[in-house]
Amino acid sequence: AQTVTQSQPEMSVQEAETVTLSCTYDTSENNYYLFWYKQPPSRQMILVIRQEAYKQQNATENRFSVNFQKAAKSFSLKISDSQLGDTAMYFCALGAGGTSYGKLTFGQGTILTVHP
Amino acid sequence: GAVVSQHPSRVICKSGTSVKIECRSLDFQATTMFWYRQFPKKSLMLMATSNEGSKATYEQGVEKDKFLINHASLTLSTLTVTSAHPEDSSFYICSAMDGRSGNTIYFGEGSWLTVV
Numbered sequence: 001a002q003t004v005t006q007s008q009p010e011m012s013v014q015e016a017e018t019v020t021l022s023c024t025y026d027t028s029e030n031n032y033y034l035f036w037y038k039q040p041p042s043r044q045m046i047l048v049i050r051q052e053a054y055k056q057q058n059a060t061e062n063r064f065s066v067n068f069q070k071a072a073k074s075f076s077l078k079i080s081d082s083q084l085g086d087t088a089m090y091f092c093a094l095g096a097g098g099t100s101y102g103k104l105t106f107g108q109g110t111i112l113t114v115h116p
Numbered sequence: 117g118a119v120v121s122q123h124p125s126r127v128i129c130k131s132g133t134s135v136k137i138e139c140r141s142l143d144f145q146a147t148t149m150f151w152y153r154q155f156p157k158k159s160l161m162l163m164a165t166s167n168e169g170s171k172a173t174y175e176q177g178v179e180k181d182k183f184l185i186n187h188a189s190l191t192l193s194t195l196t197v198t199s200a201h202p203e204d205s206s207f208y209i210c211s212a213m214d215g216r217s218g219n220t221i222y223f224g225e226g227s228w229l230t231v232v
Contacts, residue, residue, distance in 0.1 A: 091159065106160045109158070
């Protein structure tokens, strides 16, 4: 069974500052993917960043980057230069590779509030 | 870009009736779609995997006779909540994979179901 744990129910940050959201996971798979999704009040799930487990290099997407520690099964998200539009619920998710790709296990979520 | 559309976005039904929610991939074919359920301020829980032309695969604890899934075409999966009860009230969200773009996963906008 796969599990994803987000231990920060809520986080807040000042506009333009940096914040890091934590995520740990557990899986017996060797081939898997990790994701961070953003869910604003509209409830639309928006992909923030994706990391393939076989890649050692940490994924980055503009202001968003991850710290992927495979041995520790840790996958944190760093948001730099936080903007008001970053306010949302953030979910860490884990998906197996192969034929199970697309079946995602989500963490409990972290509500991020960016203050002006 | 690829879009996954859900309909209706909001529905209210009477207890004991059935309600159908549609999930469409608008510009790509999706042989596999996924249905999730989300309670307010909670995580997404995978309910089932919808497979085009074959039976859906349900997660443990999900009643297959209550949550009927049909994936009759490569662009449409439907979730029917049968004999709905107030405890079925929730946010239901689907996802689909676009194989053209490295198996990118796209989520629908979600559907709010309220059973009164």
